[in-house]
Amino acid sequence: MKKMNSIFIVDDDPITVFGIKKMLKPVAGCADIQIFQNGKEALNEIQERVGGSLLPEVIFLDINMPILDGWGFLEELISMNIQQPITINVITSSIDPLDLEKWYYYKARCPHTLNFKNKPIFKIELADLGYINVAS
Amino acid sequence: MKAVENIDQNYLIKQLPTPTAFVGKNGVVMDASDSWLEIFGLVPTKKKRKLKILDFFPEAKDFQNNNAFSLKHKNIINDNISHFESSFTPWFDDNENVLGSIIQTKDITSEVEKELEIERLKNILKYKSEAAKIGWWEYDVLNEEIFWCDETKRIHKAPDSYRPDINEAINFYKSGFSQNRISMLFHNAMTKGDSYEVDLIILTFKGEERWVRATGKPILKNGKVVKLFGTLKDIHEQVMAETKIKENQQLLTTLIDSLPLNVYVKDLESKKVLVNKAECDYLGKSAAEILGKSDFDLYDEKMAQISREEDLLVMKHLKPILGKETESAKKDGKTTYFLTSKIPRFDLDGRVNGLIGISMDISAIKKKEEQLQNLISITTIQNKKLVNFAHIVSHNLRSHSANFSMLLEFLNYEENQEERGKILKMLNHASDNLLETLENLNQVVDVNTKTPQLKKQLNLHDSIVKAQQNIVAFSEKNKARIINNIPKQITVSSVPAYLDSIILNLITNAIKYKKPDLDPVITIDAFLENNQVCLRVSDNGLGIDLEKNGDKVFGMYKTFHQREDAKGFGLYLVRNQIEAMGGTITIESEVDKGSSFNVYFNEENE
Numbered sequence: 159m160k161k162m163n164s165i166f167i168v169d170d171d172p173i174t175v176f177g178i179k180k181m182l183k184p185v186a187g188c189a190d191i192q193i194f195q196n197g198k199e200a201l202n203e204i205q206e207r208v209g210g211s212l213l214p215e216v217i218f219l220d221i222n223m224p225i226l227d228g229w230g231f232l233e234e235l236i237s238m239n240i241q242q243p244i245t246i247n248v249i250t251s252s253i254d255p256l257d258l259e260k261w262y263y264y265k266a267r268c269p270h271t272l273n274f275k276n277k278p279i280f281k282i283e284l285a286d287l288g289y290i291n292v293a294s
Numbered sequence: 295m296k297a298v299e300n301i302d303q304n305y306l307i308k309q310l311p312t313p314t315a316f317v318g319k320n321g322v323v324m325d326a327s328d329s330w331l332e333i334f335g336l337v338p339t340k341k342k343r344k345l346k347i348l349d350f351f352p353e354a355k356d357f358q359n360n361n362a363f364s365l366k367h368k369n370i371i372n373d374n375i376s377h378f379e380s381s382f383t384p385w386f387d388d389n390e391n392v393l394g395s396i397i398q399t400k401d402i403t404s405e406v407e408k409e410l411e412i413e414r415l416k417n418i419l420k421y422k423s424e425a426a427k428i429g430w431w432e433y434d435v436l437n438e439e440i441f442w443c444d445e446t447k448r449i450h451k452a453p454d455s456y457r458p459d460i461n462e463a464i465n466f467y468k469s470g471f472s473q474n475r476i477s478m479l480f481h482n483a484m485t486k487g488d489s490y491e492v493d494l495i496i497l498t499f500k501g502e503e504r505w506v507r508a509t510g511k512p513i514l515k516n517g518k519v520v521k522l523f524g525t526l527k528d529i530h531e532q533v534m535a536e537t538k539i540k541e542n543q544q545l546l547t548t549l550i551d552s553l554p555l556n557v558y559v560k561d562l563e564s565k566k567v568l569v570n571k572a573e574c575d576y577l578g579k580s581a582a583e584i585l586g587k588s589d590f591d592l593y594d595e596k597m598a599q600i601s602r603e604e605d606l607l608v609m610k611h612l613k614p615i616l617g618k619e620t621e622s623a624k625k626d627g628k629t630t631y632f633l634t635s636k637i638p639r640f641d642l643d644g645r646v647n648g649l650i651g652i653s654m655d656i657s658a659i660k661k662k663e664e665q666l667q668n669l670i671s672i673t674t675i676q677n678k679k680l681v682n683f684a685h686i687v688s689h690n691l692r693s694h695s696a697n698f699s700m701l702l703e704f705l706n707y708e709e710n711q712e713e714r715g716k717i718l719k720m721l722n723h724a725s726d727n728l729l730e731t732l733e734n735l736n737q738v739v740d741v742n743t744k745t746p747q748l749k750k751q752l753n754l755h756d757s758i759v760k761a762q763q764n765i766v767a768f769s770e771k772n773k774a775r776i777i778n779n780i781p782k783q784i785t786v787s788s789v790p791a792y793l794d795s796i797i798l799n800l801i802t803n804a805i806k807y808k809k810p811d812l813d814p815v816i817t818i819d820a821f822l823e824n825n826q827v828c829l830r831v832s833d834n835g836l837g838i839d840l841e842k843n844g845d846k847v848f849g850m851y852k853t854f855h856q857r858e859d860a861k862g863f864g865l866y867l868v869r870n871q872i873e874a875m876g877g878t879i880t881i882e883s884e885v886d887k888g889s890s891f892n893v894y895f896n897e898e899n900e
Contacts, residue, residue, distance in 0.1 A: 173697045173720050173727075180704060222689075224853035224860065230842075251693035254685055277696030280703045 160287055162188035163212045168200040168231065169193075169220035174249065174277070178218050181282045186216075196223040197231030208240065216287050217246045221257065232264045232272075244270040245288035251277040308338065313401075316385065317347045318394040319358055333378060333399055335371065347397070357382050357395045366402070377406040420444070426527075433460060433522040435484065449506060449528045451498035468495040468503060479510060483522055487512045493529060505533035556632070556653040559639060564588045564605045567648065576630070576655070597623055608636045608649050619656070631660045679742070686850045687735060694728040734863050738850075741792075741870045749787045749875065754820055754829060755780040761797040765805075774805045774814040784820050786827045786895040792871040796829075799864040800891050804833035807855055809886070826877075826897060832890040838883045847881055868893075 165188050169175050175193055182191065190212070194200035200217070207213050221228035228248060235246075246268070248261055258274065265272040273286060304325060307314065313330035315323050323345035328338045334350060347354065351365055364381040380399040384392050420443070423430060429446030433439070440460050447456055450466055458466075464480065467473040472494035479490040491509045498504055510524035550557045551571040559568035565588045569581050577584060577592060589598035608615055614637040623629045632653040641647045701721050708714050758778045762769070769776065786793070801816060808814035812834060819830045838847060838854050846852040848869040851862040872879050876896030883889035 171693070171697070173701065173724055176716075176720055177697070177700045177704070222851065224855065224862070251696045252689050253692065254689065277693065278699035278703070279696075280700060 159187050160185060160284070160289060162186045162215055162287065164188065164190040164192070164214040166200055166203070166214040166217045167191065167193050168197060168217060168223070168228070169249070170195045170223050171220065174220065177279065178249075178282070181279065185282050185284065186287055197226030197228060197234070201226065201231055201234050204235070204238070204240075208238070213240065213242050214244060217244060219246055219248050221248065221250045221252065229260055229264070232268065235270075236264075236268055240270075243288070245273065245286065246270055247273045247275050247286050249275050249277060249279065313399040315347075315397040315399070316394060317357065317397060319392065321347045321357070323347055324394065330397075330399055333369065333376075333401070335369070347395075351380065354382065358392065360384050360392060375403070376401060377403040429526040431463070431524050431526065433524075435520050435522070446526050449498075449504070449526055450496065451500050451502070453499075456499075466496045466498075468497050472496070476508065480522070483510045483512050484519055487514065487519055493533065504528055504530040506530070554654075556651075556655070558651045559648060560588075560605060560651065561648040562609065562646075564602050573653075577624070592624075594623060604636060605649060608638050609646050612638045612646060614638060620653070622653075629657075630655055631657045682850075683738070683742075690731050690735075690851065691728075694724060694731060697724045697727075734850075734861075734867075737867060738870050741867070741874050749789055751785040752788055752790060752793055753782070754784045754786050754827070755782045757793055757797055758818055761794065761801055764798065765802060768802065769805055772805045772808060772814060774808070774816060776801065777815070777817045780818060780820045780829075784827060786829070787897050788875060788895060789871075792875060795871055796868050796893060797831075799868045800831040800893075803864060804831060804835060804889070806857065806859065807833075807835045807889075809834070809836055823894070826894045829893040829895070830890060831893075832888065834888040837885040837887050837889050838881070839885050840881070840883050848879065 165182065165186065167175055167178050169178070179191065182188065192200075192203065192214070194203065197219075204213065219228045219231060226234070228250075232246070250257060253276070261272065261274045265274075271288060275286070307316070307325045308328055310327035311329065313327055313333050315326035315330045318324045326345075331338055336345075347357065351357075351367065354365060356363075362381065362383045364379055366377065366379050368378065369376045378399050379402045380397050383396045383398070385394045385396050387393050419430070422428075423443055423445045427445060427449075429449050430443045431446050432441045434441075438460060440458060440463050442450075442452075442456070442458060442463075444454060447454060450456075452458075464473065464477055467476045475492060476494055479488075479492060482488040483490060489509070489511045491507065493505060493507050495503050496506050505528075507527045507529045508524060509526075510522055512519040513521040513523055553570065553572060555570075556573040556576050557568075557570040558566050558573050561567050565586055566584055567586075569584050574581050574584065584592070589601045592598070593601070604615060607613070614635065616635045616637075618634050620632045620634045621629060622632055633656050634651065634653045637650045637652075638646050639648045639650050698721070701717055701724060705714060705717050705721075708717060755778060758776075758780060762776055762778070801818075804816045805814050815834050817830075817832045819832075821828055821830070836855060840847070843852075843854055847854075848865050849862070850866040852866075853860040853862040869879050872893055872895075878894045880892045880894075881889060882892070
């Protein structure tokens with residue numbers, strides 16, 4: 159069980175949100191798990207927290223969302239130039255190679271760790287939380 | 295007494311008008327008429343002369359025989375040849391004893407000359423007939439005998455010894471037309487005295503068919519046909535050559551008239567001297583009306599000028615124009631596309647004397663090409679749609695199945711009953727979502743596969759009124775004002791269900807995405823644009839940032855506002871429905887100002 163300060167889940171699908179929360183329980187102890195329906199809401203929260211309260215250490219990010227989708231969110235996040243490292247897990251059911259290409263594109267530009275997780279997800283690994291498991 | 299008698303006799307003989315001489319048995323001329331002596335160049339004299347008959351006729355040794363005979367001889371005096379015939383007749387006394395011979399000499403010079411002339415003429419005729427390869431024949435009516443000259447035999451390939459009778463001669467003509475015809479002509483010549491000249495086929499001795507030109511001419515005597523004279527010429531090669539030429543001409547004419555190409559020949563002044571059927575059909579004129587005319591008579595001046603310049607280039611530089619795409623407007627204004635070739639034409643001496651033009655009407659091909667282009671773009675669009683749809687299907691179905699997998703995995707390990715209840719509720723939710731997605735996809739597939747459905751002319755105003763009635767509760771709840779500006783007479787060609795769906799979706803969207811602090815006002819207009827009816831639904835709602843989301847507005851499961859009932863399906867369906875009917879939909883929008891959707895109906899019934 160890792161102790162975490164803040165985790166953001168950005169997804170408009172309640173089932174996925176339910177699943178992520180459930181899978182987080184056994185691996186991460188975190189009092190501040192925030193849920194956002196779209197990229198815009200999450201971005202607003204991050205903007206508010208910059209310089210004040212704790213920024214999320216891990217973000218679970220859906221791609222297809224109204225108002226601001228996952229890629230749009232990443233674009234904005236990169237431009238905010240946040241120094242603190244964030245582990246971002248892009249979660250999608252898409253098997254479209256175009257989405258994978260986009261992931262490569264943002265991974266190269268993003269100062270944060272950018273993981274690509276294809277649904278279905280059954281377990282959240284330590285790597286998803288920003289830990290490299292050297293012990294094993 | 296005897297002397298007197300002698301003298302009398304002598305004197306009598308001297309005066310005989312027919313040259314006559316008396317020769318004794320001893321071969322001495324006893325007496326002769328002056329005329330006889332003159333023939334041999336002797337002057338009559340009273341003196342006794344001993345003239346020996348063998349001096350005159352060395353070949354008449356046997357004259358003292360009892361037989362009469364005659365001799366031909368000639369005299370040459372000063373290069374003048376005279377011909378004579380002398381007959382020797384025995385001379386008897388009272389007791390029938392031969393005393394000598396009476397010689398009567400006849401000048402036959404003119405007869406001999408005539409014979410020679412005939413011989414000469416015959417030879418000339420022979421050579422002529424041989425040289426001209428014209429045979430002749432002669433039929434003697436009385437004796438029913440026919441004579442063929444050598445050349446006539448040669449034409450029949452008959453041996454020189456061949457002597458035909460009249461039936462054989464006629465039987466040489468090929469049975470059927472040729473034989474019947476010659477029989478008739480021969481008969482007419484005999485009975486009516488008609489001459490003839492005719493080309494017929496004979497079968498030669500060797501059974502070979504040959505074309506001959508036969509003539510016949512009756513020779514009359516006292517108004518009766520006594521002879522027929524005629525000629526025969528072998529014209530087989532000539533007829534064959536003519537036939538060949540005719541065949542070639544026929545072939546050429548058939549060929550150019552059957553070609554699906556406009557073919558014409560122009561002279562140096564660009565006047566048409568030959569046109570084929572296709573060219574006549576194209577110009578809607580007979581060949582007689584076109585020949586001798588230039589393009590200036592047939593097309594408008596500009597077209598004709600272009601064509602004339604091309605012609606001049608071809609004839610001047612002798613370089614053909616090949617397969618050039620040209621546009622031809624007739625005087626009636628109809629435009630045809632051609633693939634035109636112009637090739638210089640030369641006379642037998644190799645001088646250019648005009649040009650040959652060949653034009654292929656490619657209007658149909660052009661049109662097909664256009665249709666093909668349209669088809670290609672339709673196919674491209676369809677293909678894009680298909681890929682898009684496949685993507686939607688895979689993505690959306692996949693996301694549901696991923697949720698199922700995840701929830702079932704949880705359920706496998708979850709022991710807490712309360713938690714299991716939550717998971718099951720989620721599973722139910724996922725199942726509903728999947729069902730709804732499938733239903734949506736099915737609707738889209740329906741729209742795209744069941745078209746073209748029957749389009750009807752529908753009254754647009756009434757359709758709006760009907761939709762308003764259907765959502766009256768919803769619009770009242772949202773205090774929406776719907777202004778129907780559509781003139782009552784406007785109709786559009788549409789599948790009824792699609793029109794209802796389009797109107798309903800556009801109006802409910804306009805109400806749904808209203809601004810929270812402003813009652814929705816929806817204005818509905820219709821107008822004509824490029825012969826298409828355009829239905830315009832405008833609102834004063836939230837609007838969409840088209841710069842960011844323009845490409846997604848009509849996409850499936852794309853939503854732009856955080857609303858519980860926003861599914862991102864309505865506009866996607868509307869777009870599919872209008873496009874399936876051959877129409878289009880566009881959007882104008884500004885954030886916080888409102889949106890306008892323009893629906894263009896395709897009035898063509900495809």
